[in-house]
Amino acid sequence: MTSIMTNTAAMAALQTLRTINSDLEMTQARVSSGFRVENAGDNAAYWSIATTMRSDNKALSTVKDALGLGAAKVDIAYTAMNSSIDVITEVKAKLLAAREPGVDKTKIDKELTELKNQLKSISESASFSGENWLNNSSTAAAGTKSVVGGFNRDVNGLVTITTLDINVTSLTMIGAANESLGILTKDIDANALDPDATTTTARNYYLIDTGSTTGTPSSGAAIALTATTTDQQVDDMLRVVDSMLSQMTDAASNLGAINKRVSMQEDFVANLMDSIDKGVGRLVDADMNEESTRLKALQTQQQLGIQSLSIANTNSQNILSLFKG
Numbered sequence: 001m002t003s004i005m006t007n008t009a010a011m012a013a014l015q016t017l018r019t020i021n022s023d024l025e026m027t028q029a030r031v032s033s034g035f036r037v038e039n040a041g042d043n044a045a046y047w048s049i050a051t052t053m054r055s056d057n058k059a060l061s062t063v064k065d066a067l068g069l070g071a072a073k074v075d076i077a078y079t080a081m082n083s084s085i086d087v088i089t090e091v092k093a094k095l096l097a098a099r100e101p102g103v104d105k106t107k108i109d110k111e112l113t114e115l116k117n118q119l120k121s122i123s124e125s126a127s128f129s130g131e132n133w134l135n136n137s138s139t140a141a142a143g144t145k146s147v148v149g150g151f152n153r154d155v156n157g158l159v160t161i162t163t164l165d166i167n168v169t170s171l172t173m174i175g176a177a178n179e180s181l182g183i184l185t186k187d188i189d190a191n192a193l194d195p196d197a198t199t200t201t202a203r204n205y206y207l208i209d210t211g212s213t214t215g216t217p218s219s220g221a222a223i224a225l226t227a228t229t230t231d232q233q234v235d236d237m238l239r240v241v242d243s244m245l246s247q248m249t250d251a252a253s254n255l256g257a258i259n260k261r262v263s264m265q266e267d268f269v270a271n272l273m274d275s276i277d278k279g280v281g282r283l284v285d286a287d288m289n290e291e292s293t294r295l296k297a298l299q300t301q302q303q304l305g306i307q308s309l310s311i312a313n314t315n316s317q318n319i320l321s322l323f324k325g
Contacts, residue, residue: 007312007313007315009311009312009315010312010315012312013305013308013309013311013312014309016305016308017302017305017306017308020298020301020302020305021302023298024295024299027291027294027295028295030286030291031288031291031292034286034288035284035285035286036284036285036286036287037050037283038284046283046284047284049280049283050280050283050284053276053279056151056153056276057273057277057280059151060151060269060272060273061273062148062151063148063149063269064266064269064270064273066149067147067148067149067262067265067266067269069129069147070147070148070149070262071259071262071263071266072128072129073128073129073131073133073145073147074166074255074258074259074262075259076127077134077171077255078252078255078256078259079126080122080123080125080126080134081134081171081173081248081251081252081255082252083122084119084123084134084173084248085248085249085252087118087122088119088241088244088245090115091112091115091116091207091223092238092241092242092245094108094111094112094115095108095112095223095225095234095237095238095241096238098225098229098234099231099234099235099238105227106225106227108225109224109225109226112223112224112225113224116208119173119174119184119207119208120208123135123173123174123184131145133166133168133171133172134171134172134173134174135172135173135174135176136172136174136175136177136181136182137177138177138178139177139178139214139215140178141169141181142168142169142172143168143169144165144166144167144168144169145166146163146164146165147163147164147166148161148163149162149163149164149262149265150265164258164261164262164265166258167254169181170247170250170251170254171251171254171255173185173248174208174210175210175212175215176210177210177212177214177215178212178214178216179206179209179210179215179217180215180216180217180218181215183244183247183251184206184207184208184244185207185208185209185218186206186218187204187205187219187220188205188206188240188243188244189202189203189204190203190204190205190235190237190240191203191236193239193240193242193243194235194236194239202220203220203236204218204219204220204221205220205221205223205236205237206218206220206221206222206223206240207222207223207240207241207244209222221233223237223240
């Protein structure tokens with residue numbers, strides 16, 4: 001039945017055109033934004049996952065920065081410790097030279113004084129971002145320092161922070177306010193280091209005197225040479241310096257291991273961030289090849305829909321020809 005009141009063909013063509021225009025609008029939005037899921041209305045589940053993972057990735061970016069800061073502190077401490085080991089090795093060589101008969105011990109002592117000053121300078125300079133792990137200016141032990149190393153989310157959505165812990169107490173070379181805390185400032189018993197010791201009487205020595213009277217000041221003898229220094233005393237000083245060198249070598253080894261751990265964690269976090277970006281992209285990114293092809297097809301369908309609507313609207317005009325005589 002043909003009716004001039006209800007144009008069924010035009011209504012069908014208009015409905016089709018509305019659908020085409022809606023799909024075209026959505027495809028154009030995907031092409032312009034690059035996202036298949038741009039807001040919660042596009043796909044609530046994927047949008048929620050992507051938003052959470054983007055937030056976690058931002059947190060991991062901060063973790064990466066924290067690891068960089070931690071790595072810098074470890075590098076500074078390791079560099080200073082390594083330089084101090086070289087100086088202590090020189091101190092050991094000077095003391096060994098003082099053991100030779102007929103040598104002028106007072107001249108060697110002047111060299112020892114300059115080497116001590118160099119050790120002080122190194123420890124005081126080993127500072128980064130307001131922290132110095134080798135020179136402790138507090139009367140309390142330095143304790144453990146933590147570097148943020150990871151941001152984790154478990155299967156229940158709960159988050160935890162991973163830290164890399166560093167025992168700074170074992171790294172302290174100079175106890176500026178408490179001499180008993182520093183490798184170079186504390187008393188070390190040469191008698192306990194003497195394989196031929198016949199008594200248990202302590203023979204304590206220290207290398208650097210900070211002049212501090214707070215905390216626990218060293219009470220032993222300073223490692224210094226005079227014209228009357230005996231060979232036995234030089235031997236004791238050598239044993240003590242060798243013990244200091246051993247402790248500093250252990251500390252440098254620990255710093256090297258921590259440095260390696262921080263470097264590995266930095267690489268892991270960087271790779272994890274890339275993987276998260278890829279995962280989010282698979283969920284919400286638009287396939288531009290597919291969308292561009294779909295855009296062309298919808299544009300063609302739109303033109304055809306407009307033509308169909310135009311034809312449907314002209315059908316009622318054709319009825320007029322039936323009433324012409």
